[in-house]
Amino acid sequence: MSCFAGLTASAPVASGLADRGKGRGRVYANITETVGNTPCVKISEEICPKGRTIYAKLEYFNPLSSVKDRLACAIIEDAEKKGQLKPGDTVIEATSGNTGIAVAMLCAQRGYKCVITMAEPFSIERRKLMRFMGAKASGKAGKRLDFGVFLACPTLSWDVNIMGCPGQVIITPKAGKGTGMVAKAKELAEKHGWFLCRQFENEANAEFHYKTTGQEILNDFEGMKLDYYVLGYGTGGTFAGAGKAIKEKRPDVKICLGEPADAPLVASGTKTERNADGSATGSHPAFKPHPIQGWTPDFIPQIAEKGILDTGYDEFVPIPGQAAIDMSQALAKTQGIFTGISGGASMYAAVEMAKKAPEGSVLVAMLADTGERYLSTPLFASISADMNEEELAISKSTPNFQL
Incomplete structure (x- = not known):
C-alpha cells in the first residue's frame, strides 16, 4: 500500500457494498x-x-450516459437565467453526438424544440438517439399529437418552426469537418432566430x-x-x-x-x-x-x-x-x-x-x-452478432433448441 504524508492511496475502509439498498436518501x-x-x-x-x-x-x-449531460445543463440553465430562452423556443447546436443527445434531453424536459447539426462521419446510433430524444411532434394547429397519430406522422405536413417527426438532425458533408457543422448551426440560428448553444465558446460550459x-x-x-x-x-x-x-x-x-x-x-x-x-x-x-x-x-x-x-x-x-x-x-x-x-x-x-x-x-x-x-x-468491427464456432459447439453439446 502506497503512503503519502500519512494518507493511503487505497479506497476508504468502508466498503462500497455497505451502501447497497440505502438509496440516495432523496427523490x-x-x-x-x-x-x-x-x-x-x-x-x-x-x-x-x-x-x-x-x-x-x-x-x-449520467442520465444520458455521457459527460455532455453536464454541458447541456450548463448552457440551457445559464440561458434561462439570462432570459435568452422562453417556452417554445428552438435550441440548435453543432455536435459529434453526445452534446446533441444531452441537449435533446434538456429540451425534451424543458419543452424547447431542438435542432442538431452533425458531420457525416459520426456514428449512426448518435443520430438515432438524438432523433429519439427529440420526438416531440406538433401538428399545424400546435396541438400535441396522440401516439397513434405520431406513428403516422410522415404523412403529415409540418410547420418550419415546429419540431418534425421524430426530431431534427441536420447532417453536414464529411468534407466540411467539424467547422462545417458549426458554421451550418450558426447559419440556421441566424436565419430562424434560434438559440445557438455555442458549446465551444460558451463559458458556462467550463464554469x-x-x-x-x-x-x-x-x-x-x-x-x-x-x-x-x-x-x-x-x-x-x-x-x-x-x-x-x-x-x-x-x-x-x-x-x-x-x-x-x-x-x-x-x-x-x-x-x-x-x-x-x-x-x-x-x-x-x-x-x-x-x-x-x-x-x-x-x-x-x-x-x-x-x-x-x-x-x-x-x-x-x-x-x-x-x-x-x-x-x-x-x-x-x-x-x-x-x-x-x-x-x-x-x-x-x-x-x-x-x-x-x-x-x-x-x-x-x-x-x-x-x-x-x-x-x-x-x-465493434470485430464483434459479430452471429455465433462463432466455439459458441456453436457449446450449443451442440446438448441436444435441444439448436439453430
Whole structure:
C-alpha cells in the first residue's frame, strides 16, 4: 500500500457494498437533477501498472450516459437565467453526438424544440438517439399529437418552426469537418432566430465543470493521495473547468492532457484563427481524421485555448487511434467497464502516464461516455452478432433448441 504524508492511496475502509439498498436518501423533481455525482472506480493491475493506482471517473453514470449531460445543463440553465430562452423556443447546436443527445434531453424536459447539426462521419446510433430524444411532434394547429397519430406522422405536413417527426438532425458533408457543422448551426440560428448553444465558446460550459466535476473529484479524494488528473479535450470545458478547480485546491496535482496522435493540434503550437465570436475561421492545419469521436475537432475550441492559457497542463500524451480502441476493449474485458473510444483514449493516457510516474502515484482519468455510442464504429468491427464456432459447439453439446 502506497503512503503519502500519512494518507493511503487505497479506497476508504468502508466498503462500497455497505451502501447497497440505502438509496440516495432523496427523490428528484426531474431528470436533470440526476446529472453529476458520478463515481470514481479503481482499475485493477490487469491494466494499471504495478505500484501505481488509477481511478476512472465514469461519466456514463449520467442520465444520458455521457459527460455532455453536464454541458447541456450548463448552457440551457445559464440561458434561462439570462432570459435568452422562453417556452417554445428552438435550441440548435453543432455536435459529434453526445452534446446533441444531452441537449435533446434538456429540451425534451424543458419543452424547447431542438435542432442538431452533425458531420457525416459520426456514428449512426448518435443520430438515432438524438432523433429519439427529440420526438416531440406538433401538428399545424400546435396541438400535441396522440401516439397513434405520431406513428403516422410522415404523412403529415409540418410547420418550419415546429419540431418534425421524430426530431431534427441536420447532417453536414464529411468534407466540411467539424467547422462545417458549426458554421451550418450558426447559419440556421441566424436565419430562424434560434438559440445557438455555442458549446465551444460558451463559458458556462467550463464554469459548470468547475462547480461540479472538479468539486466532486476533490471531495471524493479528500484525505487521499492524488497526483495526476488525466483527460483529453472536446470542447475543453472539462479540462478548463475541473482542471482549474483541482489546481486551486490541490496545486500539486498534475494535469495530463491527451490528444489524438493523428490530430496534434495543441502539440503543433499553431493557434486556431478565430472570428469575432470566438469560433474558428477554418480547419486547423495539423488536423487529420481520427477515430476518437468527441475529442479534438478540426480546430482548438476557444474554451480549451483559455484553459491552456489560464490553468495549463503539466504532461501531454499523444494517443494512437488503435490504442484507444484496444484500451476500450480491455476495460470491458478485464474491468467490466463499458466505455467508448474516448474513454479508452483517456485510460491509455493514464496508463502511459503511470508508467513514468513515481511509484505510489495515484491518477484519475475521465471516461466520457458509454460504449453503446460506438456500435457502428471500428470499436465493434470485430464483434459479430452471429455465433462463432466455439459458441456453436457449446450449443451442440446438448441436444435441444439448436439453430
